[in-house]
Amino acid sequence: MESQQKFKCLVVDDEPPAREVIRRYIEQISFLEMAGECSNALQVITLLRQQQIDLLFLDIQLPQMSGMDLIRTLQHPPKIVLTTAYDQYAVQAFELAVVDYLVKPIQFDRFLKSVMKALPEKEAPITAEPAASANRGFLYFRADRKMVKVFLSDICYVESLKDYVKIHTVKGPVITKYALVAPEAMLPAAAFLRVHRSYIVAVDKIESLTTEEIQIAGDLVPIGKLFRQQVFKTRIWSPSPGISSTMK
Template identity: 40%
Template sequence: MQMEIKCAIVDDEPFARKGLASYIEKISFLKLVVECEDVMALHEYLRQHPIDLLFLDIEMPEMSGLDYVATLKNPPKVIVVSAYEQYALLGYELEIVDYLLKPVSFERFFKAANRAGESLGFASLTIGGQHSVQEQHIFVKVDKKLKKIQYNDLLFIHSLGNYIVIQTTYSQEIIYSTLQQMITMLLQIYLYPVIDLILSISKKLR
């Protein structure tokens, strides 16, 4: 098994590329092999050099990042890094590894990189003070009070117009929220895997 994951960064903002590169440098199992300002530059690179993991912005000149990924027959693992949460559903449909909202903290970046590593056959890694996905939780407002819900207790979440139904092992909560707002909250705390659960249930109930 290879010891490093070959990574590429595609973002039209130099400052954003610099920040991601500095994060990659801190993670021993990641190796940055190329930085590109648009997907066309990446396309030329990929003609000669395969990569394992792509850190990808969405809104860029000529072609969006996700539109480009959709054209690839055998795309690398993709982690989207964007300032816009409205593309999260499209990212899910393209089976990306994770969706990071700018500005990205190192801890959040590390969790996404670790998940990519696991999908490529690397063992799970941790950093100080970090909790696994199973130990994560969310707070929702129920009857004007905040209620803590553990990830492990979630059975399903689905949308009913402007309301969200959260079914847990011990209760059912109905909160005032849209599906997109719920997904945005989950993205912020690394519960991207739960989006699969939300969408599968919501589609069945349409």
């Protein structure tokens, strides 16, 4: 099987710290490649003539020419995600058919959602398929040099392992090289809950829980302090068929 395609990214911002944030995010995603960075629009025009760029992260407020004016000059622009410290340009931005509009400070999970929007559907490393029933929905994950189909109804919980995630299913684990925010962005929020910085659980697979941990598929998953309040705001704390709750 061929190696995973890299999508070349260009970061454009006149502020070095802002470029550094996007560069660090790109480096955390295995299917993205940093092709270069620019501080003004004229540099972008030159670079686009020299190499193929798949995804452009473009600040709106630039010296000499704004990001939106730059877009208007490009005959065959790459996919574009606009970045700005202001939200008043959103309507104008989407009239230019940009992929997304990110307001600074940009969080990694929001950045990742923009990336997933920009990728061609057939190239997306994690893909969701529509289904008549949510229980028959599924995702594809790249694992062991192939794309593995995982039904949502088979997932018990997802565990972060630094640069990888381990998807615990009723049929066994699937390990794939992504940050936890990748599956989190794809899993339906009504059926899956982030309970810890390293864990996402399937609500219907919970067997019991306390204020500190959840028992699921025979394993114990910790509830993080920062997530505890959100966990107990959800329906899983209220007694329902098949779920018991206990307090320490």
